[in-house]
Structure formats: structure tokens, C-alpha cells
Amino acid sequence: FALFCNKASTPLHPEHLQASPSLARQGALMAPCSANGARCGACRSSACRSSARRCSLCRRRVLGAIALLGLQPCVEGGLGNHTSAPASALCAGLSVFVYELPAPTFVARGEEQSYDVVDPELPLEEQGTPYSLGIPCTMIGHAHKGRKDHCEVIQHLGMAERQRLGAFDIYMTDQFALGHVVVRYVLNHCRAERWEDADLFLVPVPIFELKFAIQRKSVKPEQSQQYIKSVEEFLQRQPAWQKYGGRDHVVINPLVNEYFEITTPNDYYYQTAAGMGLRRDNPAWAKTLFVSIEAVSERAFSVPYPTFLHPRSDAEVEAWLEHVRSMKKIRHGVLAAGWRRRRMRLLQLCKKRSNLCWHRSLHGDYKDRLMEYLEADFSIQPGGDTPTRRGFFDSLLCGAIPIIFRPFNNDTSDRNSHVAGSAHYAYENVYAKFFEKGWVERFALVAKDENDAMKLIAETSEETIQRLRDNILEVIPSLLYWDFRWQVAEDSPEWRQYGPQNPVARLLHRLKPALDRLHASDM
Secondary structure (H helix, E strand, C coil): CCECCCCCCCCEEEHHHHHCHHHHHHHEEEEECCCCCCCCCEEHHHHCCHHHHHHHHHHHHHHHHHHHCCCCCCCCCCCCCCCCCCCCHHCCCCCCCCCCCCCCCCCCCCCCCCEEECCCCCCCCCCCEEECEEEHHHHHHCCCCCCCCCCCCCCHHHHHCCEEEEEEEECCCCCCHHHHHHHHHHHHHHCCHHHCCCCCCEECHHHHHHHHHHCCCCCCHHHHHHHHHHHHHHCCCCCCHHHHHHCCEEEEEEECCHHHHHHCCCCHHHHHHHCCCHHHHHHHHHCCCEEEEECCCCCEEEEECCCCCCCCCCHHHHHHHHHHHHHCCEEEEEEEEECCHHHHHHHHHHHHCCCCEEEEEECCCCCHHHHHHHHHEEEEEECCCCCCHHHHHHHHHHEEEEEECEEEECCCCCCCCCCCCHHEEEHHHHCCCCCCCCHHHHHHHEEEEHHHHEEEHHHCCCHHHHHHHHHHHHHHHCCCCCCCCCCCCCCCCCCCCHHHHHHHHHHHHHHHHHHHHHHHHCC
């Protein structure tokens, strides 16, 4: 076993292996660092050569051995090509350790695996079956029509299919892609190689994957429950978890957090979460922070839904802002929504008031919907399964002012705004930690009911429209999840204006004060 790097570093010689027999038994042989090989080096063992995922595992074993032997890995081009010191602006000065969780026992290992979204290295191979947080994409069903399985969603590390919208690359990113977003961001910018060096710990539980694999019946509920139990037992054995009881650990929930917070046994959300084996009222997760696209509990944090635009530089962000700024808008409201009983009156009214409202099916072309948002002054955003929806953020990115509805209170008879949903999950409450108190009125209009929505489209003053549009242009950089494959160059000026404003960086900055207090209590 010999390791050679393309820059001066300490090689790992056979005599080192005498001090580490377990490493010698791995039998992996690393060749010189090569642009044509895998990112961890051109691994010559058959176990590594067939899979970028296996090569990254090989890399992790070697890094562990190097640390054990007190040696220094190469910094660029070889095993140590991820900086251990995060870019402070992108990570709030935090180092984040990403756990490698136990492999699900229900996944057969005979299938050729090309990569997993949690591979520390960006995958270079496109052959074989992509895995999503340990589960093959072929096992994962999908709720959206027109998609056979999760393999379409996982393209480009979770950004999904790429298309063109004028001069811009856009992606058909799934609204439930948050797990991919955060894991890839941390691995690319904030990763701690050793848990002892970390300030925060990311637990990549495959929540989305388990839900839809159960729905597709490729995984049985009892298998999911058994797997979640094995994850809990694994975490409880980790020194980092034991130190604070999981209070500095984060689970990314790509679904709405209501799945795990509802306590009514006959509720669909409760039954779904119970079937997966993951409930917030389980003491094992009581102190862990859940990051979600919709949550209001104390130990939860909401971030915006992933959308279609993933820049790689300040120049790309500025070009999009200028594009939105230069669009000539029409006094119309775009209603991109499918049929639901609670929306029936709104859909009927939109059809009747076609001079003010354009109704578009969600099963139409996503790109056409975005073009209509770009061309309209307003969008109409009724609630769906829950009050919030991805269309709200699509609308903001396109400069269309969202019209949402006043939520009803469950203890009153005021049901006129049933299209909004419960006040408990109103936009103002859900994203209060991400933005600030009173944020909704800066970017959106709130209608009392369906007729009031049409009135707002017809009568809102040009001055108010311009004020809201200016505010929206200011917030757009905070809604943009940058390219999942993007890796920062510390000395590059190309990301310094807008990069630190992205939602994951904003999340980490929001979490930092509580982490500082937690760590200070241990001093």
C-alpha cells in the first residue's frame, strides 16, 4: 500500500502499515493523483475502480489511517482536497461534520452504484445507479406525474433536469430536494473531516427517500422503522451525540414538518411518519433540530423551498436580477394551481375574471409557468396540503408579487379564507426565524378571500407595486440555492457579494449564536 501525491506531502509507506494491521487488510492501492481518475486518486483495487462511491469510501479509510498515524494528507489534488477550515462567510465560521450512517439492510448490494449524493467527492461517473442518501433511486417512488422514479430528480446531484429559459440555465429541481441541497453545500464548503473539529453535526436521514419508497411499496414500513431504529442506536453510541444529547445535531427534513408534529393517530401525516418510524415525540430526537421547508415548532427551522435557479457566481445572480428588473409586467395575477375542493371558488372566479387572472395547470410546462410569473405583476398562491407552497418562492424569484390568503383560526367560524389553511402554519409564522418579524408585508399582499384577491390585482396602486417589487429584488439572493456542484475558491471574488446570502449560509448564521452559547456552557 503506497500513497503518492502530486504535491509535496508525507507518503504512506509499507512500514506505516505495520503500525496499522487493520488498514493493511483493506488491500486498497492508490495511484498518483490524476485528473482522469476519481477525485480520491485513481484507485487501482477492483473494489474502487468500479464505483466513485466506493472510491470515496476508500478515501475515507485512508484519511482515517493517515490521522491515526499522525501524518499529513496532501492538500490539493489528493486525499485532502477539501479544506478543513470553512469559508467564514459561507458557513458562519462553523465546521460541520456529516455522519456516514449505517447502510439500510433492505438495499441489495449487487446493483452497480455510480455515486451517492452524500459522497464527499463530487461524482465523476454517470454510469450505474445513482443512490440518494444510501437508497437506490430506482427504489424511490415519486408523487409528481410524468416522473417514473427518483432517478430523474437526482440528476446533477439533486438539481434535476437542466433546461434553458432565455439566456439562463434553469433546473427542474424538486420541491422536496432540500436534503440534497444542504448535504451537498456542507460537503462542498463547510465539512469537518473529524468530529472533534466540528461545531455542528449533520445527520443525513433519508426522510424523503423512505416516504416515497414506502409509498411505492419497494420498502415495507417495518423495514423503514427498523432502519430508523438502527440510526438512533448508531447516534447514541457516538461521542459527539453523547456530549450534548444531540442538541448540536441537525436533521434535514425535505417534507413539511407537520408530518412529524401532528399527534392525532388517525391523521394522514401522523400515520405517514409513524410508518417511517420517525416521530418528533420520540425521546431519541427530542433535542435535535429539524430543518424543513415548513415548520413552526421550537426545535425546528424553516428555509425557503428549493426552486429552479442555481447560480455559480455573483455575475449570474446580477444577470438574473437585471433580467427580472427589465421585464415589462402586465396587471394580471397568475394562478398556477391544480384542482382541490378548497380552491373550487377561487378557480371558478379566476375563469370568470380572465381579464385579471390567468389559471395554469401544474401539469403544464414548468418553464411556461415561470415565463408567466416573469410577465405578470402578481401571482395568486392558495394553500395546498399545507398553507405554504413552492410557487410562492418561484413567484418571488420572477418578480411577481404573491397574493396569499388570510388564514383561518380553528376556533372561529371564519372559513371565508379556507384557501389559506390554518393560521398555525401561516407564512408569517413559518419563516419568521429565517426572515424577520413582519416580513410578509414587505414582499406580498394578503387577501381576505377570493374576491379580495381580484380586487388587489385591479386596485393596488402603482406606487405599492413598485415598492413591493423593489423589496423582492432585494430578497431574491436570499432565496437562491447555489449550484449543488459548486465548490468555492477562497481567494476568488466571484461569490463574495451574493454567495453569503444564500439560504444555507443564512441558516448557519442563524444557528451560530445558539451553538456558541451551547459550547460556552461547556467551558
